[in-house]
Amino acid sequence: MIPAPCDLGNSTESLKNSIINHVRFTLGAYVESASQNDWWVATCLAIRDRVMDHATKSRTIHRQSGVRRVHYLSLEYLMGRLLENNLRNSGLYDVTKQALSEMGKDLDELLESEPDMGLGNGGLGRLAACFMDSLSTVNLPAIGYGIHYEFGLFRQEFINGRQVEHPDAWMRDGSPWKIARPSYRQSIQLYGRVVQKFDDYGRPHYEWVETKQLLGLPWDIPIVGYDSHTVNVLRLWQAQADEDFNFQVFNEGSYVEALRDKAIAETVSKVLYPNDSTENGKELRLVQQYFFVACSLADIVRRFKVGYTLPWSEFPSKAAIQLNDTHPAVAIPELMRILVDLEGLEWEEAWDICQKTFSYTNHTLLPEALEMWSVSLFERVLPRHLQIIYEINQRFLEQDVEGKWPGDNEKKRSLSLIEERGGRYVRMANLSVLGSHATNGVAALHTRLLCERLFADFYALYPDRFLNLTNGITFRRWLDVCNPELSALITEAIGKDWKKDAALLRNLDPYADDPAFRARYAQIKRGHKAKLAEVIQAECGVTVSPDALFDVQIKRLHEYKRQHLNLLNIVTMYREILDNPDADFHPRVFIFGAKAAPGYFLAKNIIHAINAVAAKVNNDPRVGDKLKVVFLPNYRVSLAEKIIPAADLSEQISTAGKEASGTGNMKLALNGSLTIGTLDGANVEIEEEVGSENIFIFGLTVEEVTALKAKGYNPWDYYWANKKLRDTIDWISSDYFTGNAEEFLPLRRSLLDHGDPYLCLADYQPYVDAQAKVDAAYKDKDHWMKMAILNTARVGKFSSDRTILEYAEKVWHLPQVVVND
Numbered sequence: 001m002i003p004a005p006c007d008l009g010n011s012t013e014s015l016k017n018s019i020i021n022h023v024r025f026t027l028g029a030y031v032e033s034a035s036q037n038d039w040w041v042a043t044c045l046a047i048r049d050r051v052m053d054h055a056t057k058s059r060t061i062h063r064q065s066g067v068r069r070v071h072y073l074s075l076e077y078l079m080g081r082l083l084e085n086n087l088r089n090s091g092l093y094d095v096t097k098q099a100l101s102e103m104g105k106d107l108d109e110l111l112e113s114e115p116d117m118g119l120g121n122g123g124l125g126r127l128a129a130c131f132m133d134s135l136s137t138v139n140l141p142a143i144g145y146g147i148h149y150e151f152g153l154f155r156q157e158f159i160n161g162r163q164v165e166h167p168d169a170w171m172r173d174g175s176p177w178k179i180a181r182p183s184y185r186q187s188i189q190l191y192g193r194v195v196q197k198f199d200d201y202g203r204p205h206y207e208w209v210e211t212k213q214l215l216g217l218p219w220d221i222p223i224v225g226y227d228s229h230t231v232n233v234l235r236l237w238q239a240q241a242d243e244d245f246n247f248q249v250f251n252e253g254s255y256v257e258a259l260r261d262k263a264i265a266e267t268v269s270k271v272l273y274p275n276d277s278t279e280n281g282k283e284l285r286l287v288q289q290y291f292f293v294a295c296s297l298a299d300i301v302r303r304f305k306v307g308y309t310l311p312w313s314e315f316p317s318k319a320a321i322q323l324n325d326t327h328p329a330v331a332i333p334e335l336m337r338i339l340v341d342l343e344g345l346e347w348e349e350a351w352d353i354c355q356k357t358f359s360y361t362n363h364t365l366l367p368e369a370l371e372m373w374s375v376s377l378f379e380r381v382l383p384r385h386l387q388i389i390y391e392i393n394q395r396f397l398e399q400d401v402e403g404k405w406p407g408d409n410e411k412k413r414s415l416s417l418i419e420e421r422g423g424r425y426v427r428m429a430n431l432s433v434l435g436s437h438a439t440n441g442v443a444a445l446h447t448r449l450l451c452e453r454l455f456a457d458f459y460a461l462y463p464d465r466f467l468n469l470t471n472g473i474t475f476r477r478w479l480d481v482c483n484p485e486l487s488a489l490i491t492e493a494i495g496k497d498w499k500k501d502a503a504l505l506r507n508l509d510p511y512a513d514d515p516a517f518r519a520r521y522a523q524i525k526r527g528h529k530a531k532l533a534e535v536i537q538a539e540c541g542v543t544v545s546p547d548a549l550f551d552v553q554i555k556r557l558h559e560y561k562r563q564h565l566n567l568l569n570i571v572t573m574y575r576e577i578l579d580n581p582d583a584d585f586h587p588r589v590f591i592f593g594a595k596a597a598p599g600y601f602l603a604k605n606i607i608h609a610i611n612a613v614a615a616k617v618n619n620d621p622r623v624g625d626k627l628k629v630v631f632l633p634n635y636r637v638s639l640a641e642k643i644i645p646a647a648d649l650s651e652q653i654s655t656a657g658k659e660a661s662g663t664g665n666m667k668l669a670l671n672g673s674l675t676i677g678t679l680d681g682a683n684v685e686i687e688e689e690v691g692s693e694n695i696f697i698f699g700l701t702v703e704e705v706t707a708l709k710a711k712g713y714n715p716w717d718y719y720w721a722n723k724k725l726r727d728t729i730d731w732i733s734s735d736y737f738t739g740n741a742e743e744f745l746p747l748r749r750s751l752l753d754h755g756d757p758y759l760c761l762a763d764y765q766p767y768v769d770a771q772a773k774v775d776a777a778y779k780d781k782d783h784w785m786k787m788a789i790l791n792t793a794r795v796g797k798f799s800s801d802r803t804i805l806e807y808a809e810k811v812w813h814l815p816q817v818v819v820n821d
């Protein structure tokens with residue numbers, strides 16, 4: 001008989017026992033002298049024990065019920081810290097806090113000691129993390145697949161105001177959340193060549209030979225949903241050398257050589273590429289993509305074969321595969337290879353299975369961010385896949401494109417999977433649309449622009465394949481965890497069901513008119529501002545007042561996001577304070593958080609410029625408390641969790657048509673920060689939800705941007721027509737801020753000589769005017785709080801639960817499967 005497992009109850013005593021057992025038996029430490037890290041690990045393990053049973057149960061139920069599962073393929077998961085999220089979602093927060101406190105330990109201190117799991121660059125990676133939370137919460141059978149990077153996104157430091165990058169060894173000491181699954185290890189092939197062979201009937205087939213092997217070891221991270229027993233897993237692949245690979249060399253006595261090759265193999269999952277929106281065609285990146293895709297598909301196929309004895313035509317009824325942008329798009333030719341070369345299916349049947357299985361999310365319209373691989377590189381790394389892509393392309397152009405536009409070579413050029421101008425490249429976006437039954441944009445405006453511009457010809461060909469699925473965020477992490485005080489206030493007012501059904505937040509609407517509620521809401525905001533002021537003091541050495549307006553721009557640093565437009569306004573304000581010391585500004589703190597891609601020169605110049613302006617402003621006695629500028633280093637999820645609840649104003653000022661959606665805009669609005677923004681991405685829908693009287697919209701619309709560019713945009717016109725703007729730019733590019741007038745010439749040149757590609761100058765005056773309105777509005781504190789409450793109350797639409805349920809209904813056709821305790 002199998003004995004019952006040890007006590008995994010949810011009482012304080014049970015938790016104390018579990019934690020102490022882990023301190024003693026897992027970590028081999030004395031309770032009396034265990035380190036802070038030991039206590040943190042032991043607490044995580046105690047929670048993990050309670051979660052794992054549900055993970056096993058979820059897996060069993062999903063298998064037994066034979067339902068379709070979604071497999072989310074993403075090269076990035078920006079998870080942040082896991083302990084507090086898991087505690088709050090599983091309802092074990094209070095009891096764990098109590099258990100620790102009875103043992104003389106402070107939970108909050110332990111939570112602070114957890115390193116972020118920063119396996120992503122920005123919005124796309126964080127979206128994947130929010131989706132994993134929602135998939136478990138709404139009881140959908142799902143597996144997330146990605147790479148077990150040894151180094152996540154770099155750690156950022158400022159030295160003399162300049163960004164310096166350091167490696168982020170997030171799991172140098174291991175991580176209590178991940179579990180190795182060696183029995184599901186996969187072996188995959190790379191490089192080599194293709195040989196054509198013929199069967200007894202003279203039919204050709206292809207073999208991929210003389211390849212290099214790479215092993216993928218899966219690590220599972222359980223994903224705990226809120227108030228649900230579904231625990232899905234995030235499966236991350238670690239690259240390992242195939243042990244047989246160098247046996248020969250090893251036997252010949254070249255021990256060191258053998259190990260060198262092992263090290264090379266392992267570099268595949270070493271480090272996350274810190275690119276934001278530019279790809280640079282690096283071979284290792286392509287190898288990373290194929291490695292994780294091939295391991296994941298092999299895992300999915302293994303499950304299909306073990307679980308069922310079904311024909312391949314049933315594969316799509318068991319497996320949906322979502323491509324998070326084009327980075328995993330090589331999955332399309334890989335599944336074709338499995339079906340045609342390994343399983344012997346006819347091309348047409350295999351292609352039908354592929355299209356039914358895959359769906360694709362696009363996250364950008366920026367042309368430079370569209371992934372393309374040089375044909376020669378692709379051919380060297382994945383020779384068989386290139387052949388398959390050629391075959392897909394030929395059939396597509398000859399059948400579908402020729403059928404719709406006979407003889408139209410321009411259409412063929414535009415739709416082809418191969419770009420032929422300026423070298424030959426594989427277009428991963430075209431491959432993704434073609435190999436999928438659904439392509440979605442991430443906000444209504446973005447989807448419209450996909451259909452009208454980027455994929456116009458595909459849209460004409462297959463209009464039914466395109467749909468919009470506006471992004472969302474998990475309200476658990478971005479309210480319940482990061483702002484427990486506000487979460488409690490909301491729950492007190494309207495009950496706790498909003499945590500599962502965010503639309504219920506609308507019930508808060510009337511509370512905006514309740515002075516007592518407003519006062520408590522304001523008090524909570526002030527509390528967070530006071531805490532953030534301490535962080536600012538500790539990180540930047542700048543004293544800021546919690547009574548100032550906290551104006552926040554937190555996101556990757558990119559020209560299209562226009563942190564430099566924000567800077568132009570700051571410098572304008574600075575001048576105005578000096579010119580007119582009695583001007584009636586409400587004191588303001590401008591807060592930035594942003595990492596720049598290490599090779600993105602102009603983005604780094606902008607960071608330096610903001611830091612240089614900050615240093616002057618913060619130390620100028622003529623300015624006093626009226627204006628402070630701080631750039632918090634090393635922006636990451638756990639820092640966002642401190643900034644967002646403390647923000648009054650949310651900067652969402654991208655050039656219209658450039659930001660696909662944005663999700664920081666949703667997090668900030670949820671926490672009662674009013675948006676100052678352009679009509680871009682999801683800002684458009686935020687305005688629709690909160691009402692135009694509760695948001696500050698300014699600037700050119702997408703249509704106006706297009707018209708202006710068509711007419712011929714010249715930033716010098718704006719420079720000469722607006723003295724304030726001219727003075728501002730000239731001041732930044734003088735020696736005033738650093739003693740060296742050359743320092744910010746790159747920024748000046750981009751704004752003037754290089755044509756200001758993101759139209760900062762065109763939007764400058766409308767932005768300055770909108771900021772003046774913000775200043776006036778903030779002076780009426782009571783009304784401001786009312787607007788803030790209405791933002792919290794009206795952004796229920798942006799819950800990732802809603803987004804995920806829409807994917808489940810419209811794309812994956814997935815049932816909800818409740819897992820009982």
Ligand code: F58
Pocket residue numbers: 121122123124125127275276277278279363364369442471659660661662663681
């Ligand atoms: C972001 N993309 C969009 N890409 O910019 C943002 O508007 C959107 O809200 C978000 O996706 C979620 O849909 C984004 O974060 C990347 O970070 C890529 C990483 C790999 C290289 C190319 C950019």
